[in-house]
Amino acid sequence: MAKDELMNYEKALEMFEVVIGLEVHVELNTKTKMFCGCRNEFGDEPNTNVCPICIALPGALPAVNRTAVESSISIGLALGCEIAPNGRFARKNYFYPDLAKNFQTSQYDEPIAFEGELTVELPSGSVHTVQIERAHMEEDAGKLTHIGGSTGRIQGAEYSLVDYNRAGVPLVEIVTKPVYGAGTEAPELAAAYVRSIREIVKGLGVSDAKMERGNVRCDANVSLRPHGQEKLGTRTETKNVNSLRSIERAVRYEIQRQAALLAKGTAIVQETRHWHEDKGATSAGRPKSDADDYRYFPEPDLVPVQPSKELIESLRAKLPEKPGDRRKRVQAEWGFADLEFRDVVNADLLDQIEETVNAGAKPQAARKWWTGELARIANSENKDVTELEISGAHVAELAQLVDAGKLNDRLAREVLTYVLAGEGSPAEIVAARGLEVVSDDGALIAAIDAALAKQPDVLDAIREGRMQAAGAVIGAVMQAMKGSADAGRVRELLIQKANA
C-alpha cells in the first residue's frame, strides 16, 4: 500500500471546510430474516440458516417480516423522521456472490422514513444537530471468505467461500444529509453521531448494536472545499468502519489526505476507500464506475408497505427516553460532575456503568473502574474498553470486595486481569487463588516489627505528628507481604504502636 501524503490537521482545517455524510447500517435483532423464516443468528455453522428464499432458488417468494417493519418505523420515529404512508421495496441489481439473487432487496425512491434529525453532543461539549435524509429497510448480504493468494489480500485470492446465514438479515440504513460546520471537530462529530444512533437502537431494543459484530456499521463520506466555496468538493466513501474510534480516525485521515492532494492541485478521485485499523490509513478501493449502475426497479414480488396512523402512533407511544434525556437522568442519579460524566460518555461507557451500578456498585466506584483501570488495559491492548470481555456484574463484585476490605487496590487490579482472562467471577478467583488481603493482625504485626527494626525512628516521628513517616513502613510491609497487606490496617496498627 503506497503511503499517502498527509497535511497537518490544523493546517488542513485552516485551508478547507470539511463536509461529511454518514451512512449507518443497523442490523435488526428480529428472530428471523427480513423476507423468510430463517433464524437471524450470529455465529451459527455456515449455511444452516438458509432456505430457498435467501439463497435464491427458483420460484421462491419473499414475505416481509412484520416485526422488522415495526422496528424500522420505531427507528424512524426516534430520529424524528416522517413515516412514509406508502413505502415499497426495490431491487438493487449487482453481480457479487454475497447475495445469491444478483440483487439486494432494498428501498429506493420510497424509503419508510425520511426527513429527521439527531442532536449529538461532542466531547468538547458543543452540540450539533445532524439532519437525517432517510432511513430505509433492506437486507444484509452473506459473508465471503477469500482463500489463497500469497498476501491474504483479495487480489491474490484463488477462490472465495460464501456463507449465506447473514444474507437476508434485516438492515436499516440511515443516511444523513451533508453535515457542515463541525470545523475541526468533524471526526468527533462523526463518532458522536454513530454513538447516538447506537444508543437509540439499543434503547429501542431493535438491535444488539454491537459494532464488533457488525450490528452497527458506518460508511463515512468526506469531502473538502475551500472556505467560502458553495460547490461541494469531490467525496470519498470509506466503507465499514467498525468502531467509534476508527470512525474518528478514518475521517481525520481522509481530511489530511485530501487536503494534501488538493493543496498540490491534484483532483480527488470519487471512490470507495477501505480503512485499515492496523495501519491507521485508508486505501483506494474500486472507483465509482459503470458497475454502480444498479438499475433499481420496484420489487414485483412484494406489495407496498402502508403503515396505518394507528400503528405509527402506537409505536411512537412506546419510544424510550431520548439519549439526551437519559444522560441527564443518569448523571443526576449517579451524582457525577460534568467533567466526570463527559469522560464516561466519550468513552461510550454509559451502558457499562449503568449495568455495574444496577449490579450493586457505587456509581463512583463503577466510574473509577471503567474509566480508569479497564480503559487503561483496553488502551494497552489497542481495543475499545467496551470490547473487553467483562460484565458490569463482575466489576460490581470487584468493587464490593474492595469496599468490604477483602481486596486492596493492587490485588483488585490483579483479580481484574484474571477476570479478563476468563477465570470466572472476582469472588471465584479470590477463592481459587487465595488472593484476599491479609488483615490478620498477627501476620501484620510481625511484618511491622520487622520493618521497624530497620527503621527505628519511625515511631518517634509518628508520635511527633509526622504521619508521612509511616509511609516507609507501610511500603516495607506491603513489599514483604507481596502487596496483599491491608494498608489501612497497617497504618492503624502503627499508630497504636506509637501511642502504646
Add this chain to the structure above:
Amino acid sequence: MSEITPDLVRHLAGLSRILVTDEEVERFTEQLSLIVDSVAKVNEALAGVDVPATSHPIPMANVFREDIVEPSLTQAEALSGAPDSGEGRFRVAAILDEE
C-alpha cells in the same frame, strides 16, 4: 425513436455478465429499440391523463409474515445444488475488485 445505441447494448450486456458478439449487438440494438418504442406508445396514449405510476398490478398492501422461525434447509441440502463447495460453504471464483 428510442436512444438504444450499440454502446448501450454492450453496457447492458456487461452489467448482465452476458458475452455478446458484434452481430448480436446489432440485432439486440434493433430489438430493444423496438421494445422501448412500443412501450413509449403507452405514454403517448396517456398524455394529459392523470394516472399514478404503479409497481404492482393488484391493489394490495401490507402482506406480512410474523417473526416466527421456520425450518431452514440443512447445510447439505443448501449446498446440494452448488457447482462447487467447501468447508460448508459455496465456493465461487475469486473476487477481484473489493477491499
